[in-house]
Amino acid sequence: MKNAIGREIPERIGSREIVGFQGAFATLREGRKVPRYQKGAPQNEDKVLPSIEAAIDATGLSDGMTISFHHSFRDGDLVINQVLDACAKKGLKDLRLLPTALFPAHAGVIDHIKAGVVSRIDGSMNGPVGAFVSQGGKLSEPTVLRSHGGRWRAVEAGDAEIDVAFISAPQADAYGNATGIKGKTPCGSISFVAVDAQYAKKTVVVTSDLAPYPVHPMEIQQGWVDYVVVVDEIGDPENIASGTLRLTKSPTRLLIARLTTDAVVHSGYFVDEFSFQGGAGGISLAATKYLGDEMEKAGIVGSFGMGGGTKMLVGLLQRGLIRTILDGQAFDLDAVRSLRENPAHVMIDPGLYANYDSRGCATYKLDTAFLGATEVDLDFNVNVNTHSDGVLLHGIGGHQDVAAGASMTMITIPTLRGRIPVIVNSVTTVTTPGEVVDVIVTERGLAVNPKRGDLKERFLAAGLPIRELADIKAEVDEMIQPVRKPVFGDEIIAAIEWRDGTVIDVVRKVEGFE
């Protein structure tokens, strides 16, 4: 069957029946889903266990079960590997992983897949695990990729059932209260898995800093936690920011950031109480910097900025250019420090941020957002999951959630990466549909989605370099050799869920190249 944007979707993927994407807000609904998993406990129970192995025994973790993790340490995480190694040692087989995201640090998962310890993964697989899985035939069921808000929704809706949640916690007390902003190796909020802790049958907090009761703030609450395990190391905070958090020096990227900022300034949204989200990419960081300078110049005070929390965003708060930061995950240690010290730097969980099945998301209050892409196409569809070679290398993150929410969604991209064009006729994989994308900003000019004639008029009046997307594409295509396209097999490697649980696209096995 074809979904609403014309992508071919099977009726079933593995054991799951599929509903195709119908539109960004086409499936609004109300009612009751799945109850939280609750357990009564006697007075002042001792929850501390001596090791991850002991926690595996105590939770009754066994073959075929689902275990979950958060990614707040990003490429610095040391817990997923420790847990999987312990599972392997115990002889466990056929586990399903439900991480919020895997990173290159988790390349060891590949060996556990080969050994049959892990047979399914639902969650983002950034880097080597994604590349490995893209070869096909590695997992017993296709991966399901979900946005931050989509994963929260799926757990609440019973679409992603968890047997045991393993939660790495920079600081925890013996009763299970845990935070990510204190301890020996703070990483920022760990509330990504607050939903896991509430819906999983068993919850294990893994910490390197067991502190006196009561640890606070309590992203993870004692009432949700069965066991607490103390280990030597849970993560390396120096690698939280791996690879993303550099201010770009590329003239092309700085030009894109400049054009992005100019567009915001002339968008009509640039007034007091203005709000925006920038990510941790080089263009985004530069645009955030430029935007702060423009706000200062214009005397505008924004209501809130969202992130990933970054030093750049913290700077705007400290300069009084925004009143609030809403922070779902920290991208650097400046953000972690600010979370501890500044009450206007507010931790939020992905439910508040972006849960489709809620009466309103923080992303819905965004005036504008700068987001990246691996590809965009002439329908303004955006791909962030695969590259043009078809290999699944990235997760969705908050891309869908922010694009659907922001009044003006801007995709900031260079037209070429190496010799590979970024604007294509049809993206290899649709992550985010064109209906929620308003402006594409390149170093060769800005393209405005035809449904936003209002924006185009404003931009033209301001003298911004507005062009047709097809023209930019043609100009680029003339400069380069045609790219060899991947040849896909039948096997579906991954389903890309829209944030409401419908399937917007699938990723197939790469069999070779044209």
Place this chain on the structure above:
Amino acid sequence: MKNAIGREIPERIGSREIVGFQGAFATLREGRKVPRYQKGAPQNEDKVLPSIEAAIDATGLSDGMTISFHHSFRDGDLVINQVLDACAKKGLKDLRLLPTALFPAHAGVIDHIKAGVVSRIDGSMNGPVGAFVSQGGKLSEPTVLRSHGGRWRAVEAGDAEIDVAFISAPQADAYGNATGIKGKTPCGSISFVAVDAQYAKKTVVVTSDLAPYPVHPMEIQQGWVDYVVVVDEIGDPENIASGTLRLTKSPTRLLIARLTTDAVVHSGYFVDEFSFQGGAGGISLAATKYLGDEMEKAGIVGSFGMGGGTKMLVGLLQRGLIRTILDGQAFDLDAVRSLRENPAHVMIDPGLYANYDSRGCATYKLDTAFLGATEVDLDFNVNVNTHSDGVLLHGIGGHQDVAAGASMTMITIPTLRGRIPVIVNSVTTVTTPGEVVDVIVTERGLAVNPKRGDLKERFLAAGLPIRELADIKAEVDEMIQPVRKPVFGDEIIAAIEWRDGTVIDVVRKVEGFE
């Protein structure tokens, strides 16, 4: 049938089947209960309505439905009356109220009962409404009284279904984020009804201070809120502390506070990381003061104090005598200010505080607590709901939750109130069973529950005036005329639930006196 402490309980009360009390921790269970009520929403929906009447229309509130409220303004609340007056004006009938508590300020509810607007009340009825209901024949079903933790549990378990939650919020934004610690008339945390907002079919925030997005902290989150109504006044914070928050000058009560403190000091619990809960009564406040002085003298730093937050507790935090305050409700404006300014003054909701169906409550971490009583009996059972005249005048509050949780639960009482003895053969109503009561402190000496021989030994070694409860009772009874006892009719006015949902006692209509 008789329950585990020998109280006669019917098998049904009104439309409810009853399970009798089986023991303080006899019904621990695990599993899934009732799902939260969720609703999807389009991007940046407008939630502001012009009036409470408009909210009644928008929510579809109709005859026979259940509406809920919090009591964080205590006797200063102005919202319940406004909502009920609007319901009456709309001609609504047969509503069930599910307040966390009613106070004398809500005497107007009596007229709404007489007019048929309100036909059921599940929740504490402090003062005139309780006295009115005690006359019998006023409500279509008996009231159910629950502890703070018990009410939270009941909503999550589906034992108390809510159609519309009306949440008074000292500050809210137009998207529904709301807090009780800011705004024109702050009252302290409003998280008592965070569970209502998540489980009710519709949620309405009623605020007198509509502030720019995003209002934080977010005791109530945008994702749970359907509508926001702005009214002139929601409460008078000067009446939050009504009647409770005075340091006693009574020599008898000061003596009890002194003995309580001496008992704590010699209990074995008085070491570093010590924790305690004191309430807002005169004895409790004095004991908190004395205890602080003892901690300072001994060089002991406590892990946490719980309250109601009071100036007295805030003082201990400021003096460095406790590391943390866990605060479920503020009893004065000093506590509200501290909540805003001191990150070690931590807001908690009743779920974290005391939910029986959770993997651990904050009350379970208490070393000791000082609690009050209207009566105690020779089995150490405690009554806080009725007086010896049988009239239902008080709610349970956190009494059961704290008594069940604390390692040493102390009931601090004068032996006489006016000419009425407080120690009786059998309490008129059992709120809290003797099995979770350790020490009764009176001005005539301390009585230790026989199961706590360890405490008795320590107290005797310290030279504290330890006596048998029966001896104290006999001494008092000799001094006074026998009290005329109430004669009860058959009609059940109220069921007293233990915190697990079982029924520990019932309150019957008072027909006259012996």
